[in-house]
Every structure is written in structure tokens, then in C-alpha cells.
Amino acid sequence: MNHDSFMHLALTEAKKGDAPYGAVIVKDNEVVAVGHNTVRRDNDPSAHAEINVIRSLTAKLKNPSLSGYSIYTTGEPCPMCATACIWTGISEIVYGASIQDLISVNQSQIDISCEEVIAKSFRNIKVTQGILKTECLKLFK
DSSP states (O other): OOHHHHHHHHHHHHTTSSSSOEEEEEETTEEEEEEEOOHHHHTOTTOOHHHHHHHHHHHHHTOSOOTTOEEEEEEOOOHHHHHHHHHHTOSEEEEEEOHHHHHHTTOOOOSOOHHHHHHTSSOOOEEEOOTTHHHHHHTTO
16 A cells, blocks of 8 residues: 555544544554544544544554554644654654644644754654645645
């Protein structure tokens, strides 16, 4: 599978959430966990797709480290989610719509890129942006 295939899975997952954010975690070219936004359902402001999928996988692994894993998200991780990726040691973040893209379609966002958060951290995480950006943005319109 490739970036587009994994992002299609994140798009499918996003449609299950109470906001159109979906996330997929991959290791060795295999999907190991999926998640979506449940902020309203759970009355939990931290229940973003990325946080939910990270919590699910680290609980399953009984290990907080996700070194060697990649996360695919329909929207660029917010500062909270980017920081969660840093703390897990995730190796790669791949996203569709950027924070700027989301702001342009009137989505509430904190205007700090995940690259800015990573740059101020102690990790070097590869970031790939714009995968299926048009399809991801359609979810928010």
C-alpha cells in the first residue's frame, strides 16, 4: 500500500466521527490501528482522532512507544496531537489538509503547525503533507 491507500482509510474512518477527522497508524506497510474524532460523543475535548488511535494502540501494545510507526490523518495534527506524537516517538506524520487549509474553510484551529511543534521538541519526525488534500478538505465543507 502507499500514502494514498492509507489516507483513503483515514477518510473512511473520519466519516464515523463527530467531526471529520480520521487517523490510521501503520507499521511495516500494515494498518495496526484506526480512530476518529469522538469529542462530542465522549464529552472529552482531547478525544481527537490522533489521540484516540494512539491511546488504542499503546493500550493494545502495553507500551507507550510508537517508534517505527507512521500516523495518517485527514487534518494536520493540532499542537496537542502533534505533542502526543512526539511523546510516543512516532516516526512519521502524514496528513491531508493543513491547519491553514482548515482555517480557510472556517474550521476552528490553533494556528501553530505540527512542524513548528516538532521543531521545538526533542524528536525528529518526518512530516508528509497534502496527501489527498482535496478529498480531505471536502469532508469539512
